[in-house]
Amino acid sequence: MERFDAVVIGAGSVGLPTALALAQAGLRTAVVDAAPSLGQGAHKAAIGGVRATHGDPAKMRVGRESLDVFRTWHERYGDDIEWVTSGYAFVAYREREATMLQRLVATQRSAGLDVAWLDGDAVHARVPALARDGLLGAASSPGDGHCSTLLAGQAMAAAARRAGASFRFGERVSGLLVEGDAVVGVRTDRGAYASPVVINAAGAGAAALARQVGDTLEIVSELHEAGITEAVAPFLGPLVVDIRPGPGSANVYCYQTSRGQVIFCLTPEPAILGDDLVETSAFLPQVARRLVTLIPRLQHVRVRRTWRGVYPMTPDASPLVGWSSRVEGLLHAAGMCGQGFMLGPGVGTLIARMLRRELSDDDHDTLAAWTPERAFEGREALR
Numbered sequence: 001m002e003r004f005d006a007v008v009i010g011a012g013s014v015g016l017p018t019a020l021a022l023a024q025a026g027l028r029t030a031v032v033d034a035a036p037s038l039g040q041g042a043h044k045a046a047i048g049g050v051r052a053t054h055g056d057p058a059k060m061r062v063g064r065e066s067l068d069v070f071r072t073w074h075e076r077y078g079d080d081i082e083w084v085t086s087g088y089a090f091v092a093y094r095e096r097e098a099t100m101l102q103r104l105v106a107t108q109r110s111a112g113l114d115v116a117w118l119d120g121d122a123v124h125a126r127v128p129a130l131a132r133d134g135l136l137g138a139a140s141s142p143g144d145g146h147c148s149t150l151l152a153g154q155a156m157a158a159a160a161r162r163a164g165a166s167f168r169f170g171e172r173v174s175g176l177l178v179e180g181d182a183v184v185g186v187r188t189d190r191g192a193y194a195s196p197v198v199i200n201a202a203g204a205g206a207a208a209l210a211r212q213v214g215d216t217l218e219i220v221s222e223l224h225e226a227g228i229t230e231a232v233a234p235f236l237g238p239l240v241v242d243i244r245p246g247p248g249s250a251n252v253y254c255y256q257t258s259r260g261q262v263i264f265c266l267t268p269e270p271a272i273l274g275d276d277l278v279e280t281s282a283f284l285p286q287v288a289r290r291l292v293t294l295i296p297r298l299q300h301v302r303v304r305r306t307w308r309g310v311y312p313m314t315p316d317a318s319p320l321v322g323w324s325s326r327v328e329g330l331l332h333a334a335g336m337c338g339q340g341f342m343l344g345p346g347v348g349t350l351i352a353r354m355l356r357r358e359l360s361d362d363d364h365d366t367l368a369a370w371t372p373e374r375a376f377e378g379r380e381a382l383r
């Protein structure tokens with residue numbers, strides 16, 4: 001049996017940067033994924049929005065660390081991941097959202113984030129494409145941005161390989177190998193790997209793996225759709241999020257890529273649960289109505305395609321990261337909700353610090369907030 005210092009289950013938004021962080025920390029690392037290539041789970045459905053501006057303090061910390069990784073990727077590793085420091089604008093057209101966002105901005109600023117409340121005129125001057133009528137203002141965070149999830153995933157895997165990590169694709173982990181009260185490796189449909197540390201970064205499949213040793217990960221698969229238009233001349237600066245509820249939706253968000261296409265998404269309300277990844281005919285008319293109301297010029301832009309993917313949701317919309325309390329050496333990093341791509345690099349470096357026992361006070365706070373065994377009392381303001 002091949003031996004590793006750490007085996008990561010899942011080459012997705014969390015598994016890829018985790019493999020990189022562990023290999024860079026000098027650990028002999030293997031990544032095992034059931035799919036034939038990287039990023040075939042929720043990762044490839046993500047639209048690539050990256051922000052540190054969350055409601056949960058732990059997400060703000062990890063988000064900030066991740067943001068630095070994405071922002072500096074090109075200068076550090078040389079790959080173009082189509083990163084753009086576009087900023088985010090959470091816009092408000094009703095007093096209710098304006099009040100909520102202004103409170104959040106105050107919290108985020110006290111956590112040291114670069115974010116400010118802009119009034120309607122200021123927002124419109126910055127994003128003239130937005131519908132002006134009724135625009136009260138926006139929470140604007142100029143340091144946030146976006147990149148290509150596909151390019152970023154490839155770049156992370158290549159960097160992980162250069163740092164010594166190895167990848168096993170088309171190999172499903174069928175069981176965790178446990179001796180006494182400690183994990184000693186994984187069994188796959190092709191063989192087995194020995195390792196004193198196993199990281200469960202299996203996304204929508206993480207809860208089933210955890211159940212094998214009696215651990216409960218409170219994750220449900222929420223289905224979300226997204227789409228992309230043809231490329232048009234640049235007209236939209238920041239990634240725009242409109243958190244007004246609409247018919248059958250909790251919010252809508254979009255941005256224009258560096259290549260000119262507009263990528264968009266909508267959060268269904270009530271949530272649609274399940275594992276049916278076939279895109280629907282209901283999504284496009286629904287999201288188009290919202291987008292054209294928000295950004296009227298989009299009525300002239302043609303949509304190229306839509307797709308559907310999973311948000312691995314937890315009850316409080318924050319991730320589940322922590323050691324199993326039953327099996328030594330088993331670490332869960334799952335339940336990333338709608339932010340696994342943007343949190344991935346920060347989760348990866350946090351896990352590397354856990355393995356090297358180099359945790360800071362902030363890390364301990366993050367892990368206390370994200371323990372899979374928490375009571376799930378609150379709920380993240382920005383899902």
Ligand SMILES: Cc1cc2nc3c(=O)[nH]c(=O)nc-3n(C[C@H](O)[C@H](O)[C@H](O)COP(=O)(O)OP(=O)(O)OC[C@H]3O[C@@H](n4cnc5c(N)ncnc54)[C@H](O)[C@@H]3O)c2cc1C
Pocket residue numbers: 009010011012013014015032033034035038039040041042043044045046047048049050171172173174201202203204205206209223224225226265308309310311312333334335336337338339340341342343
């Ligand atoms: C439409 C849409 C838009 C989104 N937009 C954004 C965004 O802009 N920004 C953002 O941060 N997030 C976004 N997300 C959320 C993001 O995609 C997820 O949070 C993230 O991809 C989850 O990462 P993960 O690594 O936990 O899971 P995944 O990326 O799904 O990776 C899990 C991997 O584990 C593998 N696996 C599972 N079970 C096994 C097993 N038994 N053996 C071996 N391998 C296994 C799978 O094949 C998969 O590759 C979006 C999601 C959707 C659906």
